[in-house]
Amino acid sequence: MSFLHTLAKISENPRLENEFLELLSLLEYVGCRKILKGVPVEKVSVDVLVHIQEESLHALMLRRLVDKPSGVPWSESLFAPMGWEYFRQLDKRVSTEVSPSYEAVSWAIEQRALSLYPDYFSLTTREDVKKVLSTIIAQEKRHAIHFAAAEATRWLEIEGELWAEFEARVAAIVQSL
Ligand SMILES: [Fe+2]
Ligand SMILES: [Fe+2]
Known part of the structure; x- marks a missing residue:
């Protein structure tokens, strides 16, 4: 099952779509936190502050689309464990390189x-x-940081492997429902 197929199934089911939006919000949040924790204080430029603010905004906008009381934590979300795992592995593997x-x-x-x-x-x-x-896509396009081709290929390779695992786990849950 391709992930487009999984995404289509998620989009057809309001409860699943709710869970998926919550997952996206979590990923934006951990992305934001990575910048907050990763950028040394002396390197915090206006661009970095804008990036932090926009990633935080992405997490908030997506979370507001989730039809759950605002106090419900991510730990109670269906896809959140997969999101954490994807990010944790990506961070770990990229950090070794x-x-x-x-x-x-x-x-x-x-x-x-x-x-x-x-x-x-x-x-x-x-x-x-x-x-x-649409708002998020426009901002992510602006954030693109450029790397030398060889490096970029390596990061994409690592991310691609982890994303494939992530997709398979999400697809298995969607199919089991
Ligand atoms: Fe974002
Ligand atoms: Fe971004």
């Missing part, structure tokens, strides 16, 4: 967002979701 790792980790996730979000945009029927996704 480059230090500091925040730019490479952020960049790899942004590349993923730039393919996942347009796919999800084309499948969701929720207008409020489409509106938020």
Whole structure:
């Protein structure tokens, strides 16, 4: 089952879509936290502050689309464990190859967002979701940090492997419901 198929199934089911939006919010949040923790104080530029603010905004906008009381934690969310695992592994593996790792980790996730979000945009029927996704996509395009081709290929390779595992785990849950 391709992930587009999984995404289509998620988009057809309001309860699953709710859980998926919560997962995306979590990923934006951990991405934001990575920048906060990873950028040394003396390197915090205006661009870095803008990036932190926008990633935090992405997490908030997505979380507001989730139909759950605001106090419900991520630990109670269906896909959250997979999101944590994907991020934790990505961070760990990229960190063994480059230090500091925040730019490479952020960049790899942004590349993923730039393919996942347009796919999800084309499948969701929720207008409020489409509106938020358009805003996020425009900002992620602006964030793109450039790496030398060889490095970039390596980060994408690592991210691609972990994303494939993540997709398989999400697909297994969706199929089991
Ligand atoms: Fe983001
Ligand atoms: Fe970003």
